[in-house]
Amino acid sequence: MYSILLADFNVLKPDPGLLFWTLVVFAFVYFFVGRAAFKPIQKALKKRDTEIQESIDEAKRVQAQMAQMKDDNARLLAEAREQSTRIIAEAEAYAKKRREEAVEEAKEAARKVSADAQRDIANLRDSAMADLKKEVGAMALDIAEKVVRKELKSDASQTALVKELVNNLN
Amino acid sequence: MKLTMRLLFLLIFGLTTTGVFASGEQPEPTEQDSGAHGEEATYDPVTTIMGHISDANEFHLWGHVSIPLPIILYAPDQGFTFGLSSMFHHGETAVDGYVLNHGRVNRVVDRSFPTGHVDLGEHAVHMSSHEVDGKERDLGLLSYNGQEYELEQPSTLDGGLVGGGITSFYDFSITKNVFTMLLAAFLLVLVWGSVRRSYEKNEGKAPSGLQSLLEPLFVFIRDEVTRPMIGEKHYERFQPFIMSLFFFILFCNLFGLIPIFPGSANVTGNIAVTLCLAFLVFLVTNLNGNRHYWGHIFAMPGVPKWVLIILTPVELLGLIIKPFSLMIRLFANIAAGHIIILSLIGLIFLFGNNGESVAGAGMGAVVGTAFTAFMNLIELLVAFLQAFIFSILAASYIGAAVEDHEHHGHEHHDEEEAHGYAAAVKHQH
Numbered sequence: 099m100y101s102i103l104l105a106d107f108n109v110l111k112p113d114p115g116l117l118f119w120t121l122v123v124f125a126f127v128y129f130f131v132g133r134a135a136f137k138p139i140q141k142a143l144k145k146r147d148t149e150i151q152e153s154i155d156e157a158k159r160v161q162a163q164m165a166q167m168k169d170d171n172a173r174l175l176a177e178a179r180e181q182s183t184r185i186i187a188e189a190e191a192y193a194k195k196r197r198e199e200a201v202e203e204a205k206e207a208a209r210k211v212s213a214d215a216q217r218d219i220a221n222l223r224d225s226a227m228a229d230l231k232k233e234v235g236a237m238a239l240d241i242a243e244k245v246v247r248k249e250l251k252s253d254a255s256q257t258a259l260v261k262e263l264v265n266n267l268n
Numbered sequence: 269m270k271l272t273m274r275l276l277f278l279l280i281f282g283l284t285t286t287g288v289f290a291s292g293e294q295p296e297p298t299e300q301d302s303g304a305h306g307e308e309a310t311y312d313p314v315t316t317i318m319g320h321i322s323d324a325n326e327f328h329l330w331g332h333v334s335i336p337l338p339i340i341l342y343a344p345d346q347g348f349t350f351g352l353s354s355m356f357h358h359g360e361t362a363v364d365g366y367v368l369n370h371g372r373v374n375r376v377v378d379r380s381f382p383t384g385h386v387d388l389g390e391h392a393v394h395m396s397s398h399e400v401d402g403k404e405r406d407l408g409l410l411s412y413n414g415q416e417y418e419l420e421q422p423s424t425l426d427g428g429l430v431g432g433g434i435t436s437f438y439d440f441s442i443t444k445n446v447f448t449m450l451l452a453a454f455l456l457v458l459v460w461g462s463v464r465r466s467y468e469k470n471e472g473k474a475p476s477g478l479q480s481l482l483e484p485l486f487v488f489i490r491d492e493v494t495r496p497m498i499g500e501k502h503y504e505r506f507q508p509f510i511m512s513l514f515f516f517i518l519f520c521n522l523f524g525l526i527p528i529f530p531g532s533a534n535v536t537g538n539i540a541v542t543l544c545l546a547f548l549v550f551l552v553t554n555l556n557g558n559r560h561y562w563g564h565i566f567a568m569p570g571v572p573k574w575v576l577i578i579l580t581p582v583e584l585l586g587l588i589i590k591p592f593s594l595m596i597r598l599f600a601n602i603a604a605g606h607i608i609i610l611s612l613i614g615l616i617f618l619f620g621n622n623g624e625s626v627a628g629a630g631m632g633a634v635v636g637t638a639f640t641a642f643m644n645l646i647e648l649l650v651a652f653l654q655a656f657i658f659s660i661l662a663a664s665y666i667g668a669a670v671e672d673h674e675h676h677g678h679e680h681h682d683e684e685e686a687h688g689y690a691a692a693v694k695h696q697h
């Protein structure tokens with residue numbers, strides 16, 4: 099019975115009908131799955147792969163750019179800070195200088211004013227002294243005239259007169 | 269401990285009952301009925317298993333219940349005959365000289381047999397052993413009106429090497445195998461069509477649903493099979509073909525593992541199917557072979573002239589041997605898997621001594637069920653593995669044919685040609 103094994107082994111006999119239908123069905127699979135589905139899927143996958151790669155590259159580029167910008171900003175900020183410090187220092191120095199100049203000017207003016215005043219005072223005093231001297235001279239002449247006139251009447255009266263004049267003078 | 273034992277017994281008992289119940293539904297015992305002649309009703313494992321892995325013109329469920337399939341027959345002297353397999357009434361009706369013998373259409377050799385629908389009665393078709401060329405062969409016989417008519421099977425293309433040959437008619441029917449292939453093809457179109465639409469719908473977005481289930485498989489085949497085997501430059505051109513091969517074989521293999529309708533057909537375990545696929549690989553490989561490929565076959569560079577006398581015929585043989593190995597590998601693996609599972613199920617009937625020993629049948633059911641479950645898991649692995657191997661080898665053959673040979677890497681390529689697959693795999697890593 100077992101000797102017929104090969105004879106009965108139908109699956110080892112290629113049936114032309116089955117061959118034909120396998121060809122038909124596989125052609126169907128190739129055109130309607132292989133070309134109609136696998137091809138676009140491959141394209142879509144490839145597109146997605148490149149897109150993902152591009153996004154990663156782009157992100158890396160942007161990150162680098164951001165880092166660069168951050169550095170730039172920090173540098174600019176430091177520069178600005180330095181500049182502002184410098185400007186303030188300069189302004190302070192200028193203000194100080196200006197203040198000192200103003201004080202000096204004021205002092206100068208004051209000195210000038212006081213010098214003028216002293217000169218005026220001295221002038222006035224000098225003129226006053228001159229006036230006084232002139233007045234005293236005139237008065238002395240006046241007194242001397244009156245003394246001379248009274249001497250002529252009595253000695254007593256002359257003395258009294260001199261005394262009176264001297265008192266007046268004081 | 270006691271509880272564990274009880275559970276164990278319950279489990280075994282449960283398995284036994286389901287096994288016996290399942291065995292009641294198995295078509296094995298009834299298989300012989302249609303051609304039974306008294307003592308022939310005993311269980312013959314070889315005939316049963318061969319019947320089960322063979323192609324059939326109907327989907328046999330149990331007893332006389334089967335799902336009919338379309339019949340397309342062609343006889344050069346009679347033209348085409350169309351119909352449904354149900355018109356044969358499981359071998360009890362002959363139509364234009366055609367009868368159903370164990371699920372397969374046969375033709376009465378004697379042309380004087382009446383045409384049209386002829387009622388034959390029960391058990392008219394039976395098998396008998398004959399001595400043909402010193403070998404015992406099964407011969408289909410038809411008893412009608414007290415006369416024995418010889419039957420012939422559909423033509424096969426083995427040229428008589430394994431007992432077939434061209435007969436007086438050809439069977440182009442939608443057989444069980446063709447039906448399963450069509451089913452697999454439509455399922456592939458449905459599944460991958462929907463995945464393709466998802467790629468259009470979800471463009472620029474993450475995959476979802478079926479798409480995310482099948483994308484890893486697609487990417488796996490692309491990154492492990494087509495890209496490394498065919499090369500960065502050419503792989504996209506051949507990818508639809510290689511992937512069609514992989515998924516077609518995979519789906520057919522998986523359908524074969526389903527024990528009930530619409531599965532159970534031994535599609536990729538039939539030499540006609542693997543022959544067709546291997547032939548396509550042969551065509552694609554050699555039609556795309558470049559100058560270097562043919563140069564390496566007819567005049568291997570760097571080899572003394574006199575060696576070519578030996579080497580060239582070997583290389584030419586290799587052209588045929590490569591696809592031939594593809595054909596045999598897939599066929600043998602899947603057919604063997606089906607045979608092992610059917611043998612394990614057959615243990616139920618062998619141990620049961622054809623229904624005499626219920627205890628034996630129970631024992632067979634326990635052993636058979638456990639081993640079948642185990643084998644089914646292995647077959648699941650084999651279904652993926654064989655689809656993978658077929659496609660990776662097809663890809664490596666195509667890769668060798670389209671590879672661009674640069675002069676600085678010549679020796680390496682020669683080695684690759686010589687060692688074929690092994691070197692190609694090594695090259696990949």
